[in-house]
Every structure is written in C-alpha cells, then in structure tokens.
Amino acid sequence: MKSTNFLLVGVGGQGTLLASGVLSAVGVRAGFDVKKAEVHGMAQRGGSVSSHIRWGEKIYSPLIGKGEADFMIALEKLEALRYVDMLRAGAVSLIGDMRVPPLTVSSGGNAYPGDDEIRRGLSAVGDVRFVQSLRLAEEAGNVRAHNMVMLGALSTFMPEIAPELWLSVIEELVPARSIDVNRQAFQLGSQSC
Amino acid sequence: MKQEFLSGDEAIARGAFEAGVRVAAAYPGTPSTEILETLAHYQDVYSEWSPNEKVALDVAVGAAYAGSRAMAVMKHVGLNVAADTFFYASITGAEAGLVVVTADDPDMHSSQNEQDNRHYARFARVPCVEPTDSQEAKDLVGAAFDISEQFDTPVLLRITTRIAHSSGLVALGEPRSTERDAPPEYRVDRAKYVMVPGNARRRHPIIEDRVTQLQAFAETFAYNRVELGNTRLGIITGGIAYQYAREVFPDASFLQLGMTYPLPEKLIRDFANRVEQLIVIEELDPFIEEQIRLLGIPVEGKSIFPLCGELDQTIVRRSAIKAGLLDASPSPPIEQKEQDSALPGRPPLLCPGCPHRGVFVATNKLKLVVSGDIGCYTLGFLPPLGALHSCGCMGASIGVAHGISKADIAQKHVAVIGDSTFFHSGIPALLNVAYNQSDTVTIILDNRTTAMTGHQENPATGKTLMGQPAHEVEIEDLVRSLGIPLVLTVDAYDVKAVETALRQCLDSEGPAVIVARRECALLPEARKQWVALSIDAERCNGCGLCFQIGCPAVIRSDVVDAKSGRAKAQIDVLLCTGCEICAQVCARKAISFRDA
Ligand SMILES: Cc1ncc(C[n+]2csc(CCOP(=O)(O)OP(=O)(O)O)c2C)c(N)n1
Numbered sequence: 199m200k201s202t203n204f205l206l207v208g209v210g211g212q213g214t215l216l217a218s219g220v221l222s223a224v225g226v227r228a229g230f231d232v233k234k235a236e237v238h239g240m241a242q243r244g245g246s247v248s249s250h251i252r253w254g255e256k257i258y259s260p261l262i263g264k265g266e267a268d269f270m271i272a273l274e275k276l277e278a279l280r281y282v283d284m285l286r287a288g289a290v291s292l293i294g295d296m297r298v299p300p301l302t303v304s305s306g307g308n309a310y311p312g313d314d315e316i317r318r319g320l321s322a323v324g325d326v327r328f329v330q331s332l333r334l335a336e337e338a339g340n341v342r343a344h345n346m347v348m349l350g351a352l353s354t355f356m357p358e359i360a361p362e363l364w365l366s367v368i369e370e371l372v373p374a375r376s377i378d379v380n381r382q383a384f385q386l387g388s389q390s391c
Numbered sequence: 392m393k394q395e396f397l398s399g400d401e402a403i404a405r406g407a408f409e410a411g412v413r414v415a416a417a418y419p420g421t422p423s424t425e426i427l428e429t430l431a432h433y434q435d436v437y438s439e440w441s442p443n444e445k446v447a448l449d450v451a452v453g454a455a456y457a458g459s460r461a462m463a464v465m466k467h468v469g470l471n472v473a474a475d476t477f478f479y480a481s482i483t484g485a486e487a488g489l490v491v492v493t494a495d496d497p498d499m500h501s502s503q504n505e506q507d508n509r510h511y512a513r514f515a516r517v518p519c520v521e522p523t524d525s526q527e528a529k530d531l532v533g534a535a536f537d538i539s540e541q542f543d544t545p546v547l548l549r550i551t552t553r554i555a556h557s558s559g560l561v562a563l564g565e566p567r568s569t570e571r572d573a574p575p576e577y578r579v580d581r582a583k584y585v586m587v588p589g590n591a592r593r594r595h596p597i598i599e600d601r602v603t604q605l606q607a608f609a610e611t612f613a614y615n616r617v618e619l620g621n622t623r624l625g626i627i628t629g630g631i632a633y634q635y636a637r638e639v640f641p642d643a644s645f646l647q648l649g650m651t652y653p654l655p656e657k658l659i660r661d662f663a664n665r666v667e668q669l670i671v672i673e674e675l676d677p678f679i680e681e682q683i684r685l686l687g688i689p690v691e692g693k694s695i696f697p698l699c700g701e702l703d704q705t706i707v708r709r710s711a712i713k714a715g716l717l718d719a720s721p722s723p724p725i726e727q728k729e730q731d732s733a734l735p736g737r738p739p740l741l742c743p744g745c746p747h748r749g750v751f752v753a754t755n756k757l758k759l760v761v762s763g764d765i766g767c768y769t770l771g772f773l774p775p776l777g778a779l780h781s782c783g784c785m786g787a788s789i790g791v792a793h794g795i796s797k798a799d800i801a802q803k804h805v806a807v808i809g810d811s812t813f814f815h816s817g818i819p820a821l822l823n824v825a826y827n828q829s830d831t832v833t834i835i836l837d838n839r840t841t842a843m844t845g846h847q848e849n850p851a852t853g854k855t856l857m858g859q860p861a862h863e864v865e866i867e868d869l870v871r872s873l874g875i876p877l878v879l880t881v882d883a884y885d886v887k888a889v890e891t892a893l894r895q896c897l898d899s900e901g902p903a904v905i906v907a908r909r910e911c912a913l914l915p916e917a918r919k920q921w922v923a924l925s926i927d928a929e930r931c932n933g934c935g936l937c938f939q940i941g942c943p944a945v946i947r948s949d950v951v952d953a954k955s956g957r958a959k960a961q962i963d964v965l966l967c968t969g970c971e972i973c974a975q976v977c978a979r980k981a982i983s984f985r986d987a
Contacts, residue, residue, distance in 0.1 A: 210739065222558060226396050233524075234396075235557040239421030239501030240843065243770065244943060245739035258634040260524075260557035263705040279734055300737040301775070304938060304946040308735035341965075 201254030203262040204352075207281050208273030209298050210242040213345035216371065217271070218249035220349055223367045225253040228359050235260040246277055269355065270320075271348050273331070274298050276311060279319045289324040292351050292391075294331030294344055327351065327391060334386040340376065343383035350387020361388060397561045399554040402525040403464075403492060404429035406532025410488070411567035412436050412462050414454035416447035418815065419844040420466030421501035422555035423494035427464055428847075431856050435569065440847055440856045443785075443815040444469035448476040448491065455485035456584065458575040460536055467495040467508050468784065472816070474511070477545070481515040482594045483584050484543035488536035491517075492548045494555050497674050498701040503765065503784060505699065507675040512547045512652040516598045518605050519547045519652040520614065521630040525559040531614065531649065533564075542601055542608070549651075551674060553631045553701065606653045614649020617662060624716065625666025627659065627679060627690075631702075636672045638704040639711060654682050663688045670695065670716070674702050741770050743944040744912030744921070744968030746838050746883035750807065751778035752940055752972060753889040754834075757897075760802050762795065764788035764817070766809035767843045767911075768836050776941045779807070786816025789824060789833055796829035803897050805832040810866065811841035811849045818873070824902045825874030832896045833904045835866055836883065838911040846914065870904045877903035884909050886975045912968045922969035922985050926960050930981035933957030937973040937982065945973050 204221055208214040218234055225232040230253040237247045250262045264283050270291040272278035278293045285291065293316065302308045311319075313328065320326045329351045331344035338347070346368060353364050365381055372380045397405065403426050407415060415438045417427040431438045441447035444465040454461035465473060470493050480489060493511070496502040512519035520535050522528040528550060535546040582590050609615060621642045628636045629648040637645070646662045648654070663669050663683075671680040671692035680692035695714040697706065711717040741748050747768040754761050755778050763769055763779035764787060772779035781791060792806035808817045813835050824831045841847040848854045853863040867878050877899055881888040889907060896903035910917050923944075933952040937945045937960050948961035962973075962982075974982035 209737065211742075222396060226560065231560065232396065233557060233559045235553060236398075237500060238425070238556050238845070240739050242845075243739040243767065243843075244737075244742060246737040257559075258637040259704050260553060260559070260631075260634065261703045263638075263703060263708070265705075276735065277737070280737075298943070299946055300735050301740060301773075301941055301943060302735040302737075304943070310735065 201252050201257055202269075203267045204251040204269045204271065205262055205267040205281060205284050206249040206251065206271045206273070207277040208247055209277065210237075210245045210247045212273060212296070212298070213342065214247055214249050214273060217273070217345040217349055218251055219371055220364075220367055221251045223371065224359065224364055225251065227363055227367060228253070230254060231257045233257045233260040246280060248281060269352060271352055273345055273348060275313075275316055276300070279311060279316055282319055282323060285320075285323045287323060290355055291320045291324060291326045292348060293326065293328050294348050295328065296332055296344060329387065329390055331387070334390060335383050338382035338386055339379040343376070343380050346380045346383035347387035347390070350384040350389075351391040353384070353388050354391040393563045394560050395563060396558055397525050397529070398425065398556055398558045399522065399525050399528040399550055400425035400556070401429045402529035402561050403532055403548070403550070404433070405561070405563065406529035407462050408433045408436060409529070409564045409566045410533040410536045411460050411569040412536075413459035413569060414451060414461040415439075415464065416441045416450040417464035418442065418444045418447055418469060419841055419847045420469050420494070421844055422496060422552040423464050423466045423469075423492065424844050424847070425555070426492060427856060438856050440849065442850060444473040445476055448473040448480070451489060451491070452476060452480050452485065455487050455489040457577055458486045460488040462490045462492065464492040465494070466502065467493055467506050468502065468504065469493070470508055470511055472785070477511065477517070478515050479586055480545045481517050482586060482591055482598055485539075485545070486578055488539035489545040490532065490535045490539060490548055491545055492550065495549060495551045495675070497551055500552055503782070505675065507678060508547070508549055509651055509678045510676070512549075516602050517545050517547050518542070518650060519549055520650050521549050522554055522649070523630060523633040523647065524554070525557070526561045527614065527649065528554060529561050534614065538605075538608070542605055544598070544601055544605075549630070551631055551701075602653050606656065609650050609653055609655035610658050612650050612655070615655055615658060616645075616647045616649070617658070618645040618647065619665070620644045622666045623668065625662055625669045626672055627662070627669065627683065628672045629679060630674065632672045632674050635702050635704045635707045639708045639717070648679065651679055654679070656686055659683060659686065660688065663690075672696055672702070672707060738773060739770060740773060740943060741767065741776075741941060742912060743942055743966045744917075744970040746907070746909035746911065746970070747771055747836055748776070748940055748942065749883045749886050749909070749970070749972050750834055750836060750889055750907045751776050752886050752976060753893060754778055754805060754807075756890060757893055758802065759893070760795070760800065760804035762788045762792040762804065762806045764806070764808040764812050765843075766812050766836070767838075768807060768809055773941065775939045785812050786820060789817050789820035789831065792831045792833065793820070793824050793827070793829045796831050805834055805893070807834045807836055809842075810835060810837040810839070810851055811847075813866070814850050814864075818869070821870065821875065821904070822873045829902060830900065831902050832893070833902075835870075835904060835906045837866060837906050837908045838883075839908075840911050840914060842911045842913070846911065866906050870906075875902050875904050877901065878906070879903070880906045880908060882909055883907040884970050884972060886972060912970065917968075920969075921967075923964040923967040924962055924969050924971065924974060924985070925983050926962055927981045927983070928959055930979050931959040932979060933959045934978065935960075936976050936978055940972055940976060942973060944968070
C-alpha cells in the first residue's frame with residue numbers, strides 16, 4: 199500500500215485550508231485515490247493546525263500516522279518543529295518564512311526558535327528547505343498568496359505532475375479576482391527550489 | 392458516473408438531497424455545521440438554523456409527521472439537548488423518514504466533553520448507522536431513510552470528526568423525485584402520536600418488537616460486510632476505526648458494521664466461528680464489544696485499544712504490537728524523532744479585534760468572578776486574561792450565576808453569555824433570575840453572529856440560513872419582558888463604558904443585564920474598517936500592560952527600554968484591526984487611537 203503523504207501545517211486562519219484543497223484536487227486530477235483530513239472549528243481561532251493529504255492507489259486512513267509523512271509544508275516556521283514526529287526518515291520539509299509569535303512568546307517568557315534551531319530539529323530527519331514565501335508572495339502581488347508559493351516549491355519535487363495541472367486547479371479554486379496573483383505566486387515558488 | 396471530492400459533511404448534505412429530504416433543521420456545532428451550510432445551497436430542500444437542537448429535532452419530527460422526509464443535525468452534545476424529543480420520536484415513529492445526524496468529537500477537537508452517542512441509539516431503541524468514509528456517508532443517508540420508513544422509526548446516523556472533516560471521492564447518484572400533485576393531508580392517529588401514559592404503554596412493546604425486527608434486518612443489511620482474509624485474526628469494527636484497522640492489518644479478516652445497533656447476531660457468530668481470535672476495534676466506548684460479550688462470544692477490545700481520545704493507525708499499531716497481535720519488526724518505523732516538548736504552545740485564542748476582549752479587561756479590572764458559557768468568549772479563560780472561572784455547557788452561565796448569588800460569596804460576580812448561546816438556552820435561565828429574584832448581573836456578548844462555529848446567522852442577525860431576510864429580535868426588549876428591570880447597552884470596545892455599566896449594575900439591587908454590543912471583527916462589514924494602530928517607541932517604557940490583554944497583534948519588539956531593561960511593545964500591522972483596547976489600557980498613552 200504505497201502512498202504519498204503530505205502534512206500541511208500552520209496557524210488557524212492563514213491559508214492552510216485553501217492549500218490543502220489545491221493539493222487534494224491536484225492528486226485527484228492526476229488520477230490518484232485521495233483523502234484529506236483537516237481541522238475546522240475551534241483550532242481555526244489562531245491555534246496550531248495541520249491538514250493531512252494522502253495520494254495513492256487506494257487510501258484507507260485519512261490521517262497520516264507518526265513517522266509516515268513524506269512531505270511537510272510549513273506555512274509558519276515554529277509550527278514546522280511541532281510536527282517533526284510525523285516525518286519519515288528522508289522526508290522533505292519546506293518551510294515558509296512567516297513567523298507568528300504565539301502569545302506565550304509575546305506575553306510570556308518563551309523564546310521563538312531561530313532558523314538554525316529549526317534546521318537542526320528537522321534535518322535530523324530529512325531534507326530541509328527554507329522558502330521565502332512571504333517575500334515571493336509580495337512580489338507576486340499579495341502576501342496572502344504565500345500558500346501558493348509553498349505549493350510551487352513542492353511541485354518541483356513531483357516532476358511527473360505538469361505545472362499546467364497545478365495552475366488549472368489553482369484557477370478553479372481561488373477567487374476569480376486573485377487568479378493572477380496566485381498563479382504568479384505558484385510560479386515564483388516553483389522557481390525558488 | 393459523476394464523482395466529486397467531498398468531506399463527510401458535504402457528502403451527507405448530498406445524500407439528503409438525493410434521498411428527497413424536504414425539511415432539514417439544525418443548530419450549528421463542530422464538526423456537524425457544514426452539513427446544513429451545504430444543504431442550504433439545494434433550493435429544493437427547506438433548511439433552517441433553529442435556536443437549539445431540541446427545537447431542530449421537533450421541527451424535523453413535525454415535518455415527518457406531516458409526511459415529508461426530514462432530517463435534524465447536531466453535534467454530539469446537541470443530542471443531550473434534544474434527548475427528550477429523540478425518545479418520544481422513537482416511541483411514536485412518523486409518517487415519513489426521519490433521520491437524526493449526530494457528529495461526535497473523539498479527542499474533543501472543539502468540544503467540552505467526549506461522549507459516545509451510539510449509547511443513545513440503544514437507550515432509545517433506535518437503529519444506528521455509521522459510515523467509514525465520505526462515499527458511505529452519502530449512501531447511508533438514503534439507506535437510513537429507507538430503514539426509517541420500513542420500520543417506522545427514527546434512525547441515528549452517527550459520524551465522528553474524522554468522517555465529518557475528511558474528504559474523499561464520492562460517486563454521485565440521482566435525486567429521488569419529490570414532486571407531488573397536491574399537498575398531503577395530515578393523517579390523524581391519536582393513539583400513535585399523543586403520548587399520554589395509556590397510549591405510550593401500548594407503544595412500548597411495539598418498539599421493543601421493532602428492535603427484534605431490525606436485528607433480523609441487520610443480518611443482511613448491505614453495509615454489514617464480511618471481508619474474509621487470513622482467518623487467524625478476525626476484526627469487528629465500524630466507522631472511521633475500520634480505516635485505521637485496514638491500514639494496520641492488511642491481511643486480516645474483517646466484519647465491518649455499517650449498523651452498530653442493533654447488531655446482527657448470526658452474522659457475528661458465523662464470523663467468530665471462522666476466525667481463531669476475535670477482536671473489536673472501535674473508537675471511544677466498548678459499545679460493539681459489550682454487545683458481543685452479551686452474546687457469550689469471547690472477544691477482546693478495550694483491553695488492547697484505548698478508551699479515551701481518537702484512534703489513528705499509529706495508536707492501533709502500537710496497541711496491537713503491545714498485545715502481541717503484530718510483530719514489531721516488519722511494521723513501518725514509528726517516530727523518527729519525538730516532538731520537542733519545550734516548544735512554545737499555540738492554543739486557540741481571542742482574535743485581534745475581538746470585542747469580547749474589552750469586556751474581559753473590564754471584569755478583570757473589577758476582579759469579578761465570571762461564570763462563563765460556550766462560544767469564542769470561552770477562550771477568555773486563557774492566560775494572560777484568565778478572565779473566566781467556569782464553563783460547562785451551553786446556557787449554563789446564567790443558572791450557575793444565579794446559584795452563586797443564592798449561595799452568597801464574598802466577591803462580586805457576573806455571568807457572560809454570547810448572543811447565539813443566549814437564544815439557545817440562556818432565555819429560560821434569565822427568566823428564572825427574574826422570577827426567583829437574584830442580584831445576578833448577566834453580560835450578553837452580542838457580536839451579531841454565532842462566531843465560534845464559523846459565523847452562522849441567528850435570530851438577531853436579520854437573516855436566515857437560506858439567505859432570506861428575517862425578524863431581528865431586540866435583545867433589550869426581550870430581556871425586559873422577562874422581568875429584568877435594569878438593562879444597559881454598551882459598546883464592547885469601550886472598556887471604560889463597560890466598567891461604568893458594571894459598577895452601576897453591581898451596586899444596584901435586583902437582577903441586571905448588560906448588552907455588550909459590537910460586531911465580530913471577522914465579519915465582512917467589520918473587516919472593511921480595519922486600521923492598524925501604532926506604538927510610539929519614545930513613550931513606551933516596556934511596562935507590559937498591553938501584553939496583559941492577550942492580543943496577538945501586540946508583540947514584544949527587539950528594542951529594550953534603557954531604564955526598565957524590558958522589551959518595548961510593537962504592533963503587528965498585518966494583524967491589528969484598530970479596536971483600540973490596547974490604547975485604552977496603555978498608561979503612558981504610547982499607543983495611537985484611530986483618528987490620532
Ligand atoms: C449543545 C451545543 N450545541 C452546539 C455547540 C457548539 N457551539 C459552541 S460555541 C457555539 C456558538 C456560540 O455563539 P455565541 O454564543 O454567539 O458566541 P460567539 O462564538 O459568537 O462569541 C456553538 C454553536 C455546543 N458546544 N453545544
């Protein structure tokens with residue numbers, strides 16, 4: 199039962215749901231059985247969130263087990279470290295440059311981890327790539343498109359799936375007025391890796 | 392055949408449409424909310440948000456009495472609220488299909504407790520069906536309506552968070568025709584529908600007999616399926632647990648139960664006889680396991696798999712290895728690395744610009760004991776605000792505060808309750824405060840929406856679920872008519888005004904209500920008015936008062952005040968909405984107001 203498992207992590211309300219929607223639809227379009235598990239509700243209020251997306255010939259569980267994720271796409275830096283136990287050996291971690299300090303950092307005494315610490319934490323498991331998601335999204339026209347930059351970066355690890363397929367799914371799922379920005383963000387992301 | 396990628400919730404809505412449901416009623420609640428939100432797009436189905444789950448179920452019952460297929464939808468704790476109706480509906484049956492959807496929340500992703508609602512099925516003698524994925528979620532709606540009509544019973548369709556919010560491919564079907572030539576006549580049958588003791592006594596044996604017939608039906612029910620593999624291990628399972636079990640034991644034999652009450656005795660015995668060892672894998676309570684034990688069949692379940700929280704393939708695999716059902720070696724590596732436990736936590740929180748924050752800053756200032764309720768404002772209990780001191784279930788705050796008043800405490804105290812929660816179950820409690828007279832002060836946090844579950848309409852928003860204009864209830868008028876003499880309205884962003892109103896209410900005799908009104912900052916109209924504030928670094932001395940309001944947009948900067956040695960505050964312009972609550976608490980006037 200071979201499957202490709204994507205773990206998308208971030209902070210509630212910051213674009214994980216749209217990104218996981220695109221990633222699922224691309225899998226379906228590419229002919230896979232796909233399952234997706236998301237968190238709605240309370241955690242969407244600024245909490246830590248993760249979406250599980252699995253592609254394969256036949257998928258049973260919608261969840262990725264511990265040590266089973268092939269790819270982690272972290273829309274927020276600190277969140278990347280929180281899910282390290284989900285990665286399999288040799289997994290690829292793509293980490294965006296958005297930082298959202300939790301309240302425990304701004305009003306409490308906790309420290310926000312630096313890039314070195316994040317790299318150390320994750321490279322023990324696999325390959326770590328930092329993606330300038332905010333900067334590239336801004337270049338594309340809107341920082342909110344940082345999720346598409348991340349998908350663009352991810353797409354380079356799956357050369358068998360044509361960029362046109364990703365782009366056509368993005369066109370379908372994002373609001374009409376932001377198609378160009380999102381396309382552009384995806385393309386900048388795919389050139390960054 | 393057309394396929395769509397649907398969540399379990401969306402699939403249930405589609406299933407309801409295909410099954411020819413005419414009336415659907417619900418009260419929002421994670422993880423069930425998206426079912427009615429999706430169904431509302433099908434114009435042929437009448438869908439509504441009722442003020443609470445009991446009303447929703449009564450509405451569905453009425454429609455089914457009147458000969459239309461009807462569905463009521465709720466989260467697990469909603470069925471506690473609707474339980475009274477659920478029981479009478481079981482006894483009466485109906486004239487057309489009646490399906491109750493309960494969305495349980497193992498692991499309490501968004502709930503105050505973890506309860507296994509399959510017990511309600513057995514308790515009320517109602518069949519329970521459980522899908523294992525989105526496809527079955529859709530298909531079982533139709534099956535449930537057929538069962539409901541064949542056996543004259545409500546049917547409980549039970550899903551869990553991982554069914555509701557997981558998506559998969561679903562093959563769509565054709566909708567059943569609901570055309571009718573003329574409105575149907577209401578069929579009068581007093582003996583069946585008027586539940587006085589004499590009639591109910593006659594009905595009871597009928598529903599017990601119905602269980603026996605359903606048991607026989609379950610033997611051949613298409614969704615009770617045997618998948619024979621290696622017969623050394625036989626696994627009986629249902630719902631999402633099937634998927635985890637399938638993943639961990641690819642070669643075992645399975646009896647997958649699409650109907651978990653009542654159980655097919657013969658099918659289970661036959662299956663048990665064909666396998667060497669029999670186990671049950673189910674989430675939460677040993678519901679299937681105990682029924683199988685009662686049949687005298689040796690079985691293990693909760694001695695191997697955990698009772699609390701959700702399962703997943705990792706938990707199932709670990710438990711199985713521990714119990715010697717699996718070898719440790721050939722299974723995939725588990726845990727490359729443990730999560731770093733020193734990482735700063737990130738619990739959900741009150742959003743930047745949340746109007747509830749203004750009220751909590753005021754109650755904290757007055758050191759009030761606060762009886763809380765359920766909604767976004769529950770998050771006010773978290774540090775640094777720590778402003779809420781109890782929270783049990785929807786509508787509890789006012790009754791609890793009344794009890795506290797009657798018991799007398801040294802401190803002053805108040806109840807806080809959201810607008811939607813007030814309509815849900817706060818009104819009778821406030822009526823009690825007026826009737827039995829206590830000094831209870833109730834703050835109604837009117838943010839003009841049902842925010843926590845994703846901004847649903849409610850009786851005060853002026854719109855229905857299907858987008859129709861509606862009467863907007865005036866909370867102040869309603870409260871006065873219940874007999875509350877002192878009713879004040881304030882802007883929740885105005886901390887001083889909230890504080891002044893609180894002092895007035897706490898100092899006066901008798902019950903009082905404060906309506907703290909300000910629309911949720913995430914509503915489209917409010918978003919248009921977002922303006923980021925700024926902090927004058929010269930004036931800020933790093934005292935940290937603004938950090939104590941718990942706003943994610945107020946962060947520590949890298950600049951340290953030379954005198955105090957503390958980090959100065961800074962505003963995250965991407966997050967700030969300009970509510971000015973931080974500006975009001977700043978003692979050094981370092982934070983700009985909007986028009987400054
Ligand atoms: C019996 C029951 N039904 C539904 C829910 C789900 N639920 C939790 S909070 C909430 C809405 C609260 O809305 P409101 O009181 O207006 O507060 P807000 O979130 O807007 O601050 C709902 C529906 C629940 N916890 N219990």
